[in-house]
Amino acid sequence: MGSMFRSEEVALVQLFLPTAAAYTCVSQLGELGLVEFRDLNASVSAFQRRFVVDVRRCEELEKTFTFLQEEVRRAGLVLPRPEGRLPAPPPRDLLRIQEETERLAQELRDVRGNQQSLRVQLHQLQLHAAVLGQGHGPQLATAHTYGASERTPLLQAPGGPHQDLRVNFVAGAVEPHKAPALERLLWRACRGFLIASFSELERPLEHPVTGEPATWMTFLISYWGEQIGQKIRKITDCFHCHVFPFLEQEEARRAALQQLQQQSQEMQEVLGETERFLSQVLGRVQQLLPPAQVQVRKMKAVYLALNQCSVSTTHKCLIAEAWCATRDLPALQEALRDSSAEEGVSAVAHRIPSRDMPPTLIRTNRFTASFQGIVDSYGVGRYQEVNPAPYTIITFPFLFAVMFGDVGHGLLMFLFALAMVLAENRPAVKAAQNEIWQTFFGGRYLLLLMGLFSVYTGFIYNECFSRASSIFPSGWSVAAMANQSGWSDAFLAQHTMLTLDPNVTGVFLGPYPFGIDPIWSLAANHLSFLNSFKMKMSVILGVVHMAFGVVLGVFNHMHFGQRHRLLLETLPELTFLLGLFGYLVFLVIYKWLHVSAASAASAPSILIHFINMFLFSHSPTNRPLYPQQEVVQAMLVVLALAMVPVLLLGTPLHLLCRHRRRRRRPTGRKEDKAGLLGLPDASVNGWGSDEEKAGGLEDEQEAELVPSEVFMHQAIHTIEFCLGCISNTASYLRLWALSLAHAQLSEVLWAMVMRIGLGLGREVGVAAVVLVPIFAAFAVMTVAILLVMEGLSAFLHALRLHWVEFQNKFYSGTGYKLSPFTFAATDD
Amino acid sequence: VRVRKPARLTASGARLLWRMLSALPSGGPENLQRPPLGPSSRLGIPRPAMTAHSFALPVIIFTTFWGLIGIAGPWFVPKGPNRGVIITMLVATAVCCYLFWLIAILAQLNPLFGPQLKNETIWYVRFLWE
Numbered sequence: 001m002g003s004m005f006r007s008e009e010v011a012l013v014q015l016f017l018p019t020a021a022a023y024t025c026v027s028q029l030g031e032l033g034l035v036e037f038r039d040l041n042a043s044v045s046a047f048q049r050r051f052v053v054d055v056r057r058c059e060e061l062e063k064t065f066t067f068l069q070e071e072v073r074r075a076g077l078v079l080p081r082p083e084g085r086l087p088a089p090p091p092r093d094l095l096r097i098q099e100e101t102e103r104l105a106q107e108l109r110d111v112r113g114n115q116q117s118l119r120v121q122l123h124q125l126q127l128h129a130a131v132l133g134q135g136h137g138p139q140l141a142t143a144h145t146y147g148a149s150e151r152t153p154l155l156q157a158p159g160g161p162h163q164d165l166r167v168n169f170v171a172g173a174v175e176p177h178k179a180p181a182l183e184r185l186l187w188r189a190c191r192g193f194l195i196a197s198f199s200e201l202e203r204p205l206e207h208p209v210t211g212e213p214a215t216w217m218t219f220l221i222s223y224w225g226e227q228i229g230q231k232i233r234k235i236t237d238c239f240h241c242h243v244f245p246f247l248e249q250e251e252a253r254r255a256a257l258q259q260l261q262q263q264s265q266e267m268q269e270v271l272g273e274t275e276r277f278l279s280q281v282l283g284r285v286q287q288l289l290p291p292a293q294v295q296v297r298k299m300k301a302v303y304l305a306l307n308q309c310s311v312s313t314t315h316k317c318l319i320a321e322a323w324c325a326t327r328d329l330p331a332l333q334e335a336l337r338d339s340s341a342e343e344g345v346s347a348v349a350h351r352i353p354s355r356d357m358p359p360t361l362i363r364t365n366r367f368t369a370s371f372q373g374i375v376d377s378y379g380v381g382r383y384q385e386v387n388p389a390p391y392t393i394i395t396f397p398f399l400f401a402v403m404f405g406d407v408g409h410g411l412l413m414f415l416f417a418l419a420m421v422l423a424e425n426r427p428a429v430k431a432a433q434n435e436i437w438q439t440f441f442g443g444r445y446l447l448l449l450m451g452l453f454s455v456y457t458g459f460i461y462n463e464c465f466s467r468a469s470s471i472f473p474s475g476w477s478v479a480a481m482a483n484q485s486g487w488s489d490a491f492l493a494q495h496t497m498l499t500l501d502p503n504v505t506g507v508f509l510g511p512y513p514f515g516i517d518p519i520w521s522l523a524a525n526h527l528s529f530l531n532s533f534k535m536k537m538s539v540i541l542g543v544v545h546m547a548f549g550v551v552l553g554v555f556n557h558m559h560f561g562q563r564h565r566l567l568l569e570t571l572p573e574l575t576f577l578l579g580l581f582g583y584l585v586f587l588v589i590y591k592w593l594h595v596s597a598a599s600a601a602s603a604p605s606i607l608i609h610f611i612n613m614f615l616f617s618h619s620p621t622n623r624p625l626y627p628q629q630e631v632v633q634a635m636l637v638v639l640a641l642a643m644v645p646v647l648l649l650g651t652p653l654h655l656l657c658r659h660r661r662r663r664r665r666p667t668g669r670k671e672d673k674a675g676l677l678g679l680p681d682a683s684v685n686g687w688g689s690d691e692e693k694a695g696g697l698e699d700e701q702e703a704e705l706v707p708s709e710v711f712m713h714q715a716i717h718t719i720e721f722c723l724g725c726i727s728n729t730a731s732y733l734r735l736w737a738l739s740l741a742h743a744q745l746s747e748v749l750w751a752m753v754m755r756i757g758l759g760l761g762r763e764v765g766v767a768a769v770v771l772v773p774i775f776a777a778f779a780v781m782t783v784a785i786l787l788v789m790e791g792l793s794a795f796l797h798a799l800r801l802h803w804v805e806f807q808n809k810f811y812s813g814t815g816y817k818l819s820p821f822t823f824a825a826t827d828d
Numbered sequence: 829v830r831v832r833k834p835a836r837l838t839a840s841g842a843r844l845l846w847r848m849l850s851a852l853p854s855g856g857p858e859n860l861q862r863p864p865l866g867p868s869s870r871l872g873i874p875r876p877a878m879t880a881h882s883f884a885l886p887v888i889i890f891t892t893f894w895g896l897i898g899i900a901g902p903w904f905v906p907k908g909p910n911r912g913v914i915i916t917m918l919v920a921t922a923v924c925c926y927l928f929w930l931i932a933i934l935a936q937l938n939p940l941f942g943p944q945l946k947n948e949t950i951w952y953v954r955f956l957w958e
Contacts, residue, residue, distance in 0.1 A: 003909075004912065004913055005912060365910070368913060390912070390913050390916045390917075391916060391920060393913070393916070393917055393920070394916075394917050394920035394921050394924060395920060395924065398920075398921075398924040398925075398928075402928070456925060456928075457928065460928060460929060460932050472881070475881045475936070476942065476943060478945070478950055478953045478954050479954050481942075482950065482954055487950065489951075492947040492950060492951065493947065495947060496946060496947055497944055497945070497946060497947070498944070498945060498947065498950060499941070499942055499943070499944040499945075500942030500943055500944075500945065501942055502939050502940075502941070502942050507942065508939060508942065509880040509881055510880050510881030510882060510883060511881055511883055511886075511933050511934075511936040511937045512881065512933070512936060513881055513885070513886035513933070514886065514929070514933075515929075515932055516932060516936070517936060519943050519945075519953075520943055522943070522945060522949050522953065523943030523944055523945055524943075524944045524945070524946065525941075525943065525944040526943065528941070529939075529941075529943070532935075533931075533932070533935040533936075536931070536935065537928075537931045537932075537935070540927070540931055541927070541928075541931075544927065589934060592934045592935060592937055592938065593934065593937065593938070594938075595938060595940070596938040596940075597938065597939060597940055597941075600940040600941065603940055
């Protein structure tokens with residue numbers, strides 16, 4: 001059968017890698033992704049391992065790569081994806097890559113630095129030109145004309161002669177958000193001794209470092225007195241303003257301006273050249289970087305793997321231990337042979353026995369991967385225990401569909417999933433980064449099956465967007481009831497609610513052949529019928545699912561050679577489960593078949609019978625379903641209770657007996673074993689090949705058998721199973737609860753939205769126009785509430801039913817996955 | 829235009845419904861000639877009989893159908909690495925779907941009570957379904 005039913009056989013192999021060929025061998029193994037290396041140097045810290053120097057070199061190189069990548073990103077360019085197969089380069093190539101990268105990085109740094117300083121200079125020139133070019137006309141005019149005019153007395157400062165007051169200028173530029181503060185401070189500090197005029201530049205200038213445009217404010221301060229001048233300079237320094245020399249003569253200023261403009265033009269040319277060179281360098285980086293990154297990553301991974309190997313005493317070769325699937329052993333040996341043949345040495349691998357539990361390997365394809373993922377999310381199976389995934393492929397969508405059953409919603413889900421499946425090979429779809437989309441896309445086959453089963457259960461529940469359809473004629477005849485009960489129109493007008501009686505001949509014509517009769521969707525008491533139906537359905541499905549889980553445990557016991565557990569655990573478990581809850585299912589089906597409407601008034605209540613069964617009591621008003629019912633029930637309860645001590649004490653006692661028997665004749669048995677096998681033991685669960693199963697395993701393991709532990713473990717298992725039977729059966733009632741919730745939500749949405757829309761307006765035109773927004777609202781709410789919310793809810797509950805109620809009957813999930821050493825993860 | 833409350837159909841609404849129904853080709857020509865809702869109208873006119881649903885026929889059909897899928901199907905799955913998984917899927921599908929259908933039909937085999945209908949529904953169903 002397929003290998004999905006339990007883990008593949010995984011063996012521990014020991015690899016002998018001669019030092020000369022070790023690197024190439026491990027690199028080849030990384031390309032193939034066959035083995036998982038075990039860390040043989042776990043006690044050694046990372047800094048003391050053999051290849052730590054090489055790893056460090058790789059890491060430094062990666063730092064340089066990051067710098068280059070950042071530069072490329074800053075320039076707005078994109079690194080192309082590396083093409084083709086790039087194996088890890090041999091160690092001598094690392095030097096070459098290192099040199100080239102360093103050179104590129106240095107050039108890039110230089111060019112960037114130049115560009116930066118050029119930009120700063122250009123900015124200064126531009127500011128200077130702007131300050132000079134700015135017209136602070138009135139001030140200059142006043143400076144000349146009002147040098148000794150009536151104004152002076154107003155500006156008289158206390159003390160100090162007026163004659164040696166000469167007007168000086170300070171011109172500069174300040175950042176716009178600091179300008180008001182500067183103005184205020186100048187006024188407060190030097191009031192009366194200066195005139196400051198601020199004006200804004202028309203064009204914004206780019207900031208040299210950040211590149212943001214900023215509109216600078218230029219100012220021209222005319223002042224009197226040397227001390228004021230010093231104060232002003234201190235203030236402008238404080239505000240980080242750029243101050244430029246200001247010549248009083250107009251012509252001098254114009255000459256300076258011209259010179260500045262010339263200079264800035266030259267500067268811009270130089271800047272252009274620099275940027276061209278920069279783009280050249282970046283182009284070379286774009287070429288070199290992607291393959292180099294991949295190669296160095298692989299190299300680092302190889303060195304990290306080599307660090308996990310131990311060095312043999314002769315220092316001639318490295319010894320590695322790795323887990324490898326038995327099926328891949330020939331491929332492994334071939335790979336080692338090929339890669340070491342180039343060096344003229346030979347690397348070998350051979351299988352060694354192991355005491356530890358091997359990792360679990362289950363190969364999946366893209367269809368089964370999502371179901372295996374569901375199971376693995378709960379826990380990866382122990383080595384070679386039964387894998388629930390192949391059964392989950394069908395039971396999970398089925399239980400989801402029981403809770404979600406609606407033809408319309410199921411069809412929408414199916415079509416959505418079908419679209420994803422048909423488009424799965426398109427690169428645009430694969431490269432999408434949105435996490436939520438990735439989640440849905442990863443589960444597309446799951447959604448496909450869920451939708452398909454939902455359509456089926458929708459047909460059985462007879463619900464399509466909460467509407468029932470009569471594919472077959474209904475099994476209830478209203479006319480027959482009306483005629484035979486004399487329901488005249490007057491009678492009907494008086495009574496708003498009337499019930500059809502199945503006892504009247506011709507009213508009930510037989511069960512609807514496929515699903516629920518459509519008359520129930522018109523009935524006011526349809527919940528009474530549906531609740532009874534769905535509750536019983538949930539219990540039946542639950543008992544069947546759980547019994548299936550217990551039966552799967554049989555395969556585990558047989559595979560691990562623990563046949564005593566078949567008799568001492570599986571049989572009592574099945575008897576307990578089926579004796580009590582299987583009997584409940586029997587009662588339900590019996591009542592369905594044998595109690596008809598004729599005796600409806602005195603119909604036996606299963607609930608009361610079931611309660612009385614456990615209490616060993618009797619309700620006189622509740623008639624028995626079949627003769628001798630009480631005797632049968634009493635026997636079943638006694639049998640089930642008798643199974644509890646068997647479950648509790650059976651296995652531990654058996655193990656103890658066997659342990660004592662083995663210990664009583666130790667020497668004979670041990671010699672036999674040594675002769676037969678020559679291999680030491682394995683773990684309790686007995687993984688591995690057939691020879692080990694035969695009996696060698698118990699030998700050393702029994703020596704460590706602790707009775708109290710075994711009894712305790714079994715007691716926990718018994719309590720968990722017995723109490724779990726009751727609570728888990730009740731837990732399956734969530735199938736009823738959620739399907740009811742879904743049906744009701746669906747019904748409410750229809751009644752509140754679509755029915756109102758369809759009932760509005762008698763003229764066709766009005767109805768058509770009004771229906772468009774109403775249908776839009778209906779569609780949005782259907783998708784948002786019923787598909788997404790209810791879908792997630794049903795998904796969650798189906799998942800819980802699988803993880804807890806089904807899997808705790810047979811699955812332990814305490815293993816770990818085989819994660820092979822591969823470069824595939826690093827190749828993005 | 830009078831705004832109607834759609835939830836409660838008044839007597840005039842019922843008459844409108846009757847007029848609409850009579851326009852539909854339901855049943856035979858007698859329906860069209862029937863005077864509106866009189867008590868004597870029903871007594872002499874032959875009712876078209878409702879087909880009785882058998883229980884055995886659907887059971888046989890569906891048992892064979894799911895039996896073919898679940899028991900005969902596995903023999904036809906081509907050999908390949910996925911044979912085991914496909915067989916498991918076929919059997920599980922057959923079991924689940926058959927069981928679900930069987931529960932639905934068994935639950936309706938011997939109903940202990942009938943549907944409780946509104947009088948308007950009775951009017952409507954009576955003339956439309958039969």
